[in-house]
Amino acid sequence: MTCARHLCRGEQFEGAAIIYRIGDTFLRCFDMDRHALHRQTNMYYPFANLGDWEMANFLLQSNLSMREIDSYLSLSMTKKMLLSFWTAKELRGHIEDLPKGPRWKIHIVPTHHPTTSPVELYWCDPLECIEALFNHPFYAGKMDYSPFCMFTAAGRIMRVYSEWMSSDGAWELQTQVPAGSMLCGVILSSDKTNITNVCGGKVVHPLLISLANIRMNVRNKASSHAFLLTTLMPIVEFIHPIPRIRSVLEVHLFHACLDFILEPLKKAAQLGQMMADPLRNICFCFTPLETLRQLGSICCDPDDIEAYFDACARFRLSGISHPFWRNWPLSDPHRFLTPECLHHWHRMSWDHDVKWCRCALGSGELDFCFSLLPPITGLRQFKSGITKLKQVGGCTQHDVQRYLVVDRSDGEVGYAADDADEAGEAVLNDLWAPKQSPSDFFDITAKHVASTALSSSPLCTFTHGSTAFHLNLHPSLCCLSVDSAAEKFAIPDLHSALGDFLALHSCHGRRIQPFGRTRQLAQDTPLPFTYLQIWYKVHIQQRDYHDRTSTALTYTIHAEPPNGHWKYGHYNAAILQVDEGHDWPDSRLMGHAVVEVHLIMRPHPPQGMNVAWANCFLVYVRWLDIINMELAMHLPMLKRAVRTSGSYFGNIFPLDQISSFAHVVPWFGKTADKRLTYMNACHASQSFYLNRYFDKDFFYATNR
Structure with missing residues (x-):
């Protein structure tokens, strides 16, 4: 058989x-012991009932000593309860009466040399x-x-x-x-x-x-x-x-x-x-x-x-x-005798790689470069650097490895590979994942689609290919005019970009929109709507690279306008699909572009108008062109793309053309400008590195 x-x-x-x-299982043996007949009428035997068992379970799992349990059970209020035990010894007797697992034994080990005790x-x-x-x-x-x-x-x-x-x-x-x-x-x-x-x-x-x-x-x-x-x-x-x-x-x-x-x-x-x-x-x-x-x-x-x-x-x-x-x-x-994650990978990186970086850059420059790193929602940000951290545990060491700054002889600054992430072992996710299970947006989308009570409004949680998206139910700005949005987000060509998108959408229908097209419409071209709904962030979730039935970590793409904290705005990068013949992550970067997301929106059509684009979430993005590959660290080097007029190369795309969150880091040169902060470093830079090492799944997806 x-x-x-x-x-x-x-x-x-x-x-x-x-x-x-x-054969038999433990539960079957449990049902065949000498008290099985009593459990036919009382499933909690040798305890009197559910309440009796819950009290016993609480006392046994607490940190109370036997004497403290006796003191608690002797209280007049406790004696009013209908318990089957009134001393710690009786409680232990009930437990000893249950079927046993492996039993403890004692063995006196002989030694050839004297010890202070047996x-x-x-x-x-x-x-x-x-x-x-x-x-x-x-x-x-x-x-x-x-x-x-x-x-x-x-x-x-x-x-x-x-x-x-x-x-x-x-x-x-x-x-x-x-x-x-x-x-x-x-x-x-x-x-x-x-x-x-x-x-x-x-x-x-x-x-x-x-x-x-x-x-x-x-x-x-x-x-x-x-x-x-x-x-x-x-x-x-x-x-x-x-x-x-x-x-x-x-x-x-x-x-x-x-x-x-x-x-x-x-x-x-x-x-x-x-x-x-x-x-x-x-x-x-x-x-x-x-x-x-x-x-x-x-x-x-x-x-x-x-x-x-x-x-x-x-x-x-x-x-x-x-x-x-x-x-x-x-x-x-x-x-x-296999390598152990905490000591062989994380601790080794902290004890050796970080010290090497300190020697190469100096503690002050290393800390300053770390303080300039743009934050990633959900991961630790090192605003004061890393050399003065105290009680550095495995989680902190793991986060440092995601974007460890290194120095090379030619004076450029990049990011060292995280050996633990390159190993791709799923045990890292188990050991250092968040305590609470993250939301599964793929599952939420499936439940919404299966529901019969769907509204005419687009779903705020949806999927496209291997990527799931989640927007807040209520937008950050419910009704903002196109001109006001262009001024608030510092996007002077927003009006013409929307006109180009609608013209292309009406001619070709819903499909993957390419990048690199020139402006077709003038800035004053009339639009079929006046107002926009705007979101300041969108959550992105993907399937695990090696196990497409499991979900990977969720990342947040911010597109916030200038405010009191972020003087130049807070914008994150993403991987955008620009060729429908190449799907993420199997095609890697082929058929995709690295972009900076500056606006997440949905057109607000006039009342009574029913058009296809009204149910489409859109993003305005600016292109970060890959100019070469840094060979020593295998990092793509990016540069802001500009038009012949000198303006930044930006276009509007459906939100679901975004395939992944991307972590881009400013190129600081031989030494970082002391006027920079993590809030203005990306705005002041024209060249960047695409950090392939911040996430295990992203590393495999971009590995050539």
């Missing part, structure tokens, strides 16, 4: 994950933890069961690596296990943490375990509880006069403890283990070690540790003689 799970992927490993028989190792069987994750009903439909290859298109031109099962390593490992069996990849993660703050400051290394088969967007969310605590690794003090020897002994103990607790997983990797998935299907599973994060990397000979350590130091060896993974079948250090 073969597995019936279907995955819409390019190629799937044949003959993997065969279902041998039907080495107590608290642990759960890691194989039981893996079985609990593999069997959990929450992960039904959220796991991969056999290796697969994924491609961006049916032509299989570009291979996509997203989940562990999509890797070449998983495919190769599947060939090394018996036919019909399944891989259950093990993820181990550990870091030092405090478990008491007042009573002695006790610290341990909690060892977390997870299942690599669980899809990454689920596994990396804390609310999914996909990482289980399997061990509290002890941190003890060895009695030895030399500090470096004590450090070696501590790491040796770390490996010895891991060697002991991970033995069940090693046996399962060698012999296999029958385990039931969330749908009760039993498969023959093998457990290779796939990821290891922040674990120790040295051990020693307990017989003569000083001589051994000195010998290792002379040859610059780490001192590992018996690493815990030495007898773990199917596990290869070059695969599971």
Whole structure:
């Protein structure tokens, strides 16, 4: 009997994950325990009712100690409640009466060198933890069961690596296990943490375990509880006069403890283990070690540790003689000792790339250049620079990498690539995405279109191709004359641009409008309307480049006129489609132009007039011409396009011809003018860089 799970992927490993028989899940075992009869009449048993269970759940998840819970339950007001427990001990008794998951054990670890206290190792069987994750009903439909290859298109031109099962390593490992069996990849993660703050400051290394088969967007969310605590690794003090020897002994103990607790997983990797998935299907599973994060990397000979350590130091060896993974079948250090995002990418960039920039530019110039960067809504702006930041975490380091200023020998200033973004790993989005899920404008549009109660007015949330748009329901300016708008937004040719757009629209109908056309109508040409509705911003959302079923981050394009804060206005750049034969992002920049958006509007037709252009949102944009490619940093260099008359090259287009938000940065020259600020730098500049590195999806879309 073969597995019936279907995955819409390019190629799937044949003959993997065969279902041998039907087993039980945790919930089924829960319904078959000795209290199952009581739960037929009271689903909250051993608690009296829903309120009783809610009180117990609140107390257990709070930070109250057992004594504090007793004090709360002894209050006269609390005693008026109909509870089934009146002491913390009785509450714990109810919990102990429920079906159990992996049980905690204690093991005294023997050591060859004296310590200040006995080495107590608290642990759960890691194989039981893996079985609990593999069997959990929450992960039904959220796991991969056999290796697969994924491609961006049916032509299989570009291979996509997203989940562990999509890797070449998983495919190769599947060939090394018996036919019909399944891989259950093990993820181990550990870091030092405090478990008491007042009573002695006790610290341990909690060892977390997870299942690599669980899809990454689920596994990396804390609310999914996909990482289980399997061990509290002890941190003890060895009695030895030399500090470096004590450090070696501590790491040796770390490996010895891991060697002991991970033995069940090693046996399962060698012999296999029958385990039931969330749908009760039993498969023959093998457990290779796939990821290891922040674990120790040295051990020693307990017989003569000083001589051994000195010998290792002379040859610059780490001192590992018996690493815990030495007898773990199917596990290869070059695969599971993978780079870790925070330290290997973000921290490395902060510790090395930023220091290099400081040496090249100087701290003052580097901070000043960062302070001039035009802001991106939703991302951090560094108004005071970056060299004096305190408590710089992963999120801040990530944002710095989006537009890291560098200096070159010829004196030009550009932006360094973010290695983490170039890697394109979806884990970055999971780790540093906003806490609240962003709105899905594609889904909102689909619901609006499906609604039968649509008005005659255009939808403020709509899609075109791979891009979704969202405008506020009410415009920023409800009724502004064309001449007033031209004066307010400093667009002297707005009247003639609108006339040209309407003339072209009436002749050719609704289609992709080209760029570069000359003015056909005079400035005083009559228009069929007098007033405009104007919006100061539009939100742009796209599909994820490698997963067109997922949405990427939302960006905001501002088109605000001069005001008290923005003396010259606040305008963002965008990618505009100018050739209907090229679609974003597959065609990259081919058939597209980089533009600066200066006005977002909708003509306000006279009452009773029903014309096609009245239901069309329009934008007035100015062209930023790509003049060359900066070879060292692979950044397109832009220049403001001008007409033969010397005026800026601007035209009007339908809003939905915009394909993407674009981050353009002024070219400052060898040193930035000290009169510049982030509010006037774009206005004062004629040349720009198109920053391809501010967003992972934008990088892939513009990668030649």
